[in-house]
Amino acid sequence: MQNRKIAVVGAGPAGMIAAIKAAQLSQEVTLIDKNPSLGKKLLLSGKGRCNLTNTCDLDSFLKRFSRNGEFLRDAFKKFFNQDLINFFETRGLSLKTERQLRVFPVTDSSSSIVSVLEQELIKQNVKIMRKTKVKDILIKENQLKGLYLEAGEFLPFDKIILATGGASYSFTGSTGEGLSLAKRAGHKVIPLRPGLVPLVTEEKYAQDLEGLTLKNIRLKFYAGKNEIISEVGELLFTGFGISGPLVLSLSGKIVDWLNNKKEVYLEIDLKPGLTREQLDSRFLREFKANAKKGIKHILKNILPLRLINLFIELAKIQPHKKANQITLNERQALVSLLKGWRLNIAGSLPLEEGMITRGGISLKEINPRTMESRLVKGLYFCGEMIDVDADTGGFNLQAAFSTGYLAGESAAVN
Ligand SMILES: Cc1cc2nc3c(=O)[nH]c(=O)nc-3n(C[C@H](O)[C@H](O)[C@H](O)COP(=O)(O)OP(=O)(O)OC[C@H]3O[C@@H](n4cnc5c(N)ncnc54)[C@H](O)[C@@H]3O)c2cc1C
Known part of the structure; x- marks a missing residue:
């Protein structure tokens, strides 16, 4: 040679x-x-x-x-x-x-x-x-x-x-x-x-959830009107938005869609094992059994602690309300949030932060x-x-x- x-x-x-x-x-x-x-x-x-x-x-x-x-x-x-x-x-x-x-x-x-x-x-x-x-x-x-x-x-x-x-x-x-x-x-x-980069959400409140990991939830990503992925996995909230294995894996594609001016959002189903109807019945049971208790107290049985105040606010419920004061619309707003909490994706962290x-x-x-x-x-x-x-x-x-x-x-x- x-x-x-x-x-x-x-x-x-x-x-x-x-x-x-x-x-x-x-x-x-x-x-x-x-x-x-x-x-x-x-x-x-x-x-x-x-x-x-x-x-x-x-x-x-x-x-x-x-x-x-x-x-x-x-x-x-x-x-x-x-x-x-x-x-x-x-x-x-x-x-x-x-x-x-x-x-x-x-x-x-x-x-x-x-x-x-x-x-x-x-x-x-x-x-x-x-x-x-x-x-x-x-x-x-x-x-x-x-x-x-x-x-x-x-x-x-x-x-x-x-x-x-x-x-x-x-x-x-x-x-x-x-x-x-x-x-x-x-x-x-x-x-x-x-690629393999955390995403930034439009919702600034996601930053207040930094460190929270949600497990066994269904994550559905949409680009425009099309549902592009639906998987059960985990999600990690960071100081600027979201991360976690599934988010990182999909991030490259999401960055490309955003670059192509597509609207990308995530819908989180916090109770993938329950239908809307089953979740509604669960709320009804809880409200009946704890009629005089505050809504915050009841949600402790259903949601991670750090999400309770946020969800009460997003569902537009007065935080001091008791279970027997919750209206049908308010209950349905809670069910909708738990089954399809929407986070809009604004972008990703910069190239420097990509793995x-x-x-x-x-x-x-x-x-x-x-x-x-x-x-x-x-x-x-x-x-x-x-x-x-x-x-x-x-x-x-x-x-x-x-x-x-x-x-x-x-x-x-x-
Ligand atoms: C936090 C993190 C975790 C990761 N974990 C994994 C993992 O567990 N598994 C996996 O498969 N991948 C992982 N990756 C990806 C993986 O590390 C990279 O894909 C891999 O290191 C790329 O190897 P490379 O040799 O091509 O380049 P690099 O490892 O980036 O090496 C390039 C080298 O070139 C040198 N260099 C650049 N320009 C010049 C120049 N002008 N003159 C002289 N030297 C120069 C640099 O100093 C550097 O040492 C991870 C990446 C990150 C950031």
Whole structure:
């Protein structure tokens, strides 16, 4: 095999595995990151526990990507979930599979994942340049020449793998600079949007409910007049609106609908096990049994404490009223609220707050069998900077590892 100098820019999961793979294939590899330490975002992943992959089968896996999952089929065929699990386990780190087939290290600490990768980089003699920012790529007459560092230095390379991540949680180093480098090299970047991001409600009162989690409720999201999803799950109120697993999963689509000027709202059914009629009968029973008690007292049996004052206000009931003073209209207003509490979605938190960046380098200009640019020979892309994104559950990290592995191998071999 011809000896080549390969640069990998970005020491996240994609860049680290790319460097390891290329170095295993006897190439001279330099891994460059502007941070003093490796895998800064990886350390945050899975709330510090790192949900590194998912053991579902390939077709189910691909379905968890928001649009472009099919693009990853080749990368997954080359290096998939079991390969990733073997990679860590053969290096002494045991993994475990939790609910919904999510895989974590038994240590419950993402630092053990970073540590295995770092040790392997050292073992494979990868040259690691920390605190080193790449400023530009030099391409002359369509020939890749090397990299310019921020400090002004030029480093010649035969191949360059860009693995600079998305553009959220920028304190981790993922600031979108790599996308600017790709743009300057002639690549199209699909507009960036936040994914897996909390939503903001129009109703400001949602902020007063910060910290409240509602479980086993039915959440129905509507875009315009169409009900687009109806699922039983949980909802978390935050300082600006709503979050929770289902909200995060749907947030990418919701951001797109809002961008397309669709009205999006959520209807919450707090009593999915009861019909309207059954709930009404329940109220009647409670009102009869506690005729002289205040409405606030009665609602304690039916609603979380923190919702009581709000619901009394939304149902336009005088808070001091007793059960036997509640009118039919007021009772029906309560039933309607409990079965279909509407929250209008105003938007999402900004890109910076998204767990994942949607958009990125257009896939049309990347060869899925090699991850090489179709425009500049010798330039490769991998990880979150390309236009793929997935749900929570370990799918995004597996995509980063698989595309990184493929890019590393292709850069070394082709
Ligand atoms: C809070 C949080 C939790 C998450 N949890 C999970 C999870 O449990 N499971 C999962 O599958 N996914 C998770 N993700 C998503 C996952 O972490 C990312 O998709 C993944 O880290 C992307 O890997 P990457 O290698 O492409 O980029 P990154 O990990 O973002 O790494 C990019 C690297 O490039 C470097 N860089 C950028 N520009 C330059 C430059 N000009 N010069 C030099 N270096 C540069 C940066 O410093 C950075 O180190 C989570 C994300 C967040 C924010």
